[in-house]
Amino acid sequence: MRHQMARERPTNLPSFERQRDLILSERISRNIVFMSDTFETLRAKSALITGGLGFIGSNLAQRLVDLEVKVTLVDSLIPEYGGNLRNIEPFKEKVRVNISDIRDEHAMEFLVQGQDYLFNLAGQTSHVDSMNDPYTDLDINCRSQLSILEACRKNNPGITVVFASTRQMYGVPQYLPVDERHPIQPVDVNGINKMAGEWYHLLYNRVYGVRSCALRLTNTYGPRMRIKDARQTFLGVWIRNILRSDPLQVFGDGRQLRDFNYVDDVVDALLVAALSADSSGQIYNLGADDPVSLKATAEMLIELHGAGTYEIVPFPPDREAIDIGDYFADYRRIHSQLGWKPTVSLRAGLGKTLEYYRLHYADYV
Numbered sequence: 432m433r434h435q436m437a438r439e440r441p442t443n444l445p446s447f448e449r450q451r452d453l454i455l456s457e458r459i460s461r462n463i464v465f466m467s468d469t470f471e472t473l474r475a476k477s478a479l480i481t482g483g484l485g486f487i488g489s490n491l492a493q494r495l496v497d498l499e500v501k502v503t504l505v506d507s508l509i510p511e512y513g514g515n516l517r518n519i520e521p522f523k524e525k526v527r528v529n530i531s532d533i534r535d536e537h538a539m540e541f542l543v544q545g546q547d548y549l550f551n552l553a554g555q556t557s558h559v560d561s562m563n564d565p566y567t568d569l570d571i572n573c574r575s576q577l578s579i580l581e582a583c584r585k586n587n588p589g590i591t592v593v594f595a596s597t598r599q600m601y602g603v604p605q606y607l608p609v610d611e612r613h614p615i616q617p618v619d620v621n622g623i624n625k626m627a628g629e630w631y632h633l634l635y636n637r638v639y640g641v642r643s644c645a646l647r648l649t650n651t652y653g654p655r656m657r658i659k660d661a662r663q664t665f666l667g668v669w670i671r672n673i674l675r676s677d678p679l680q681v682f683g684d685g686r687q688l689r690d691f692n693y694v695d696d697v698v699d700a701l702l703v704a705a706l707s708a709d710s711s712g713q714i715y716n717l718g719a720d721d722p723v724s725l726k727a728t729a730e731m732l733i734e735l736h737g738a739g740t741y742e743i744v745p746f747p748p749d750r751e752a753i754d755i756g757d758y759f760a761d762y763r764r765i766h767s768q769l770g771w772k773p774t775v776s777l778r779a780g781l782g783k784t785l786e787y788y789r790l791h792y793a794d795y796v
């Protein structure tokens with residue numbers, strides 16, 4: 432609990448130089464190469480985060496605010512998705528919030544203007560929902576991505592865009608670990624639409640020179656994720672269940688392997704991708720060094736919480752039809768080109784996540 436309180440930023444923030452030095456030394460000790468002039472580059476710049484009230488977007492927003500970036504968040508706050516105003520409570524006075532839908536082309540044409548960076552994170556994230564309501568997924572994850580890029584091309588071609596893509600588009604892995612050359616064989620509507628969204632970004636980079644790159648995220652978890660249900664990640668609903676003493680449900684035989692990234696590591700990756708001159712037009716996998724089975728993940732969570740149970744249950748048919756089996760990524764490309772590597776172990780990250788939700792449970796259920 433003490434640790435969580437320390438993560439909430441005080442209102443009387445230390446000077447920019449002090450913060451930069453603190454973050455710089457933290458990053459160096461975490462083996463990520465951040466040059467001090469990189470932080471000077473960000474200071475006073477403007478960044479737009481689509482999906483900024485969501486899980487990853489709000490964690491990124493907090494980091495950018497700490498770095499004295501002028502941050503604007505766009506989010507539709509559709510109740511089934513991960514947006515939550517509580518996510519920005521500690522720093523809400525320091526960001527502009529625009530409750531808009533990225534499907535609104537006129538809003539996006541206006542919002543991209545004057546921005547140095549666009550972190551394009553808004554998305555429909557549920558794989559099952561994408562099968563039940565494929566057109567909404569198409570509109571948000573595919574069509575809107577094209578219109579956002581059109582807005583950039585017409586109104587702000589000098590912007591730098593980082594797109595939150597997904598490992599889902601690889602489908603059932605043909606080999607492990609999965610690198611960026613692995614065939615693309617999406618197993619659900621969401622994977623197809625995210626793929627198209629990603630490729631529009633690369634196309635606009637190549638043809639129109641709108642600097643863009645894509646990070647293919649794997650399972651990301653941490654404070655501020657949606658725990659109401661399994662729409663964002665099964666880990667969310669596991670955290671909810673363990674805190675209300677319900678069993679964790681593990682589908683299948685529980686031996687499926689996954690890799691997980693703690694959200695701070697993903698924020699690091701979004702920043703290095705935005706700041707690097709080498710990232711334009713590139714695709715990068717994120718991943719972790721410690722792939723683990725779902726059963727072992729449930730056991731670790733129970734051990735960290737000091738209580739809880741899990742049950743192995745058959746896959747619900749709608750999930751089984753789109754399951755990808757074992758997956759873990761080869762993230763050597765982003766490591767060798769941009770210096771990124773994950774630094775938070777699953778055990779440490781789950782511990783921090785549990786601490787957060789013990790304090791803030793009521794805001795998320």
Ligand SMILES: NC(=O)c1ccc[n+]([C@@H]2O[C@H](COP(=O)([O-])OP(=O)(O)OC[C@H]3O[C@@H](n4cnc5c(N)ncnc54)[C@H](O)[C@@H]3O)[C@@H](O)[C@H]2O)c1
Binds near residue numbers: 488514515597
């Ligand atoms: N969390 C993961 O494990 C994971 C894995 C792979 C990819 N991603 C991608 O990362 C991005 C962020 O995911 P997240 O985990 O933070 O999920 P999230 O649901 O918390 O964040 C997405 C945000 O986008 C907003 N949004 C959705 N549709 C919108 C619309 N039409 N207009 C405006 N805002 C809209 C939601 O309200 C939400 O706040 C998504 O694009 C997702 O596909 C996440």
